[in-house]
Amino acid sequence: MNDQQLLRYSRHILLDPIGIEGQERFLAARALVIGAGGLGSPAALYLAAAGVGTLALADGDTVDLTNLQRQILHTEASVGRPKAESGRDALQRLNPETRVEVIARRLEGADLEAEVAKADVVLDCCDNFATRHAVNRACVKLGKPLVSGAAVRFDGQISVFDTRQPGAPCYHCLFPEGEDVEEVRCATMGVFAPLTGIIGTLQAAEALKLLAGCGQTLGGRLLLLDALTMEWRTVRLQKDPGCPVCGSR
Amino acid sequence: MIKVLYFAGLREALGTAAEEVSPPLDLLDVGALRAHLAARGGDWEKLLTTKNLRFAVNQDMARADTPVHDGDEVAFFPPVTGG
Ligand SMILES: [Zn+2]
Numbered sequence: 001m002n003d004q005q006l007l008r009y010s011r012h013i014l015l016d017p018i019g020i021e022g023q024e025r026f027l028a029a030r031a032l033v034i035g036a037g038g039l040g041s042p043a044a045l046y047l048a049a050a051g052v053g054t055l056a057l058a059d060g061d062t063v064d065l066t067n068l069q070r071q072i073l074h075t076e077a078s079v080g081r082p083k084a085e086s087g088r089d090a091l092q093r094l095n096p097e098t099r100v101e102v103i104a105r106r107l108e109g110a111d112l113e114a115e116v117a118k119a120d121v122v123l124d125c126c127d128n129f130a131t132r133h134a135v136n137r138a139c140v141k142l143g144k145p146l147v148s149g150a151a152v153r154f155d156g157q158i159s160v161f162d163t164r165q166p167g168a169p170c171y172h173c174l175f176p177e178g179e180d181v182e183e184v185r186c187a188t189m190g191v192f193a194p195l196t197g198i199i200g201t202l203q204a205a206e207a208l209k210l211l212a213g214c215g216q217t218l219g220g221r222l223l224l225l226d227a228l229t230m231e232w233r234t235v236r237l238q239k240d241p242g243c244p245v246c247g248s249r
Numbered sequence: 250m251i252k253v254l255y256f257a258g259l260r261e262a263l264g265t266a267a268e269e270v271s272p273p274l275d276l277l278d279v280g281a282l283r284a285h286l287a288a289r290g291g292d293w294e295k296l297l298t299t300k301n302l303r304f305a306v307n308q309d310m311a312r313a314d315t316p317v318h319d320g321d322e323v324a325f326f327p328p329v330t331g332g
Pocket of ligand 1 (some may be wrong): 172173240247248
């Protein structure tokens, strides 16, 4: 780190669990943020501000006016532009040192696996179950920690699935695929703006802890938030030994 | 009494986030509690029909055959997506 960086990141360096070593890990790290919407906006902004070296920002959508109520990466001038590009511009304004890679498409298949393979941590900030399961499969297969957040209406959920840890559950252990869950989409459902900020910010916090190797992550714990009552509940999770995704690991 | 919590779409459909339920004497497990509540009819049947509905007893992930006792807290929660 040069003098400018020592100053810029001094408030992290002052924290014993992070320190110079942790900050250097942030600077050398690559995070994959899947979805540049309500969750991906605050998550990516905090990761960039914290000095994460490379952010791969993946989103196949373009910005529309209804996004602006909560997706704080984007502005009126971004309407009609790819979210990943608009997001890159905002992140570069915040921290020109962070390298932002634009992935202006929906990641799937081998493309998804190649991006997950390159990442040190993966943040699932997407809006649909099919992608959640695909991202989970890729992270289990490639041994990458997954920070999974979800927010709709006043309801939030967040957990960490880090199957590098023995006995750790994966997303599929919690919510098995194939039960044809009805999609509750932001496209048709309301979303309380700061809820996405709360959950997305927690995702950034968990990702940074994973990168620095400090504290205890949300691995094995699901947090449920009811933002109407502002009540949190913790649910301790278990690995499903018969899970077709992680069961043999 | 059993404290029952409802989350996400279930909370919205039922219009309640929490209640105290006085269980029938023969109520043994989460599955029986769910059936007992669903027997109220109407939206309560969503306890049986909601896909991928998950349960926790005293904040531990549970299954339909997980025992429930007086004084326990039981949470019902479906998966949420949306980003
Ligand atoms: Zn699993």
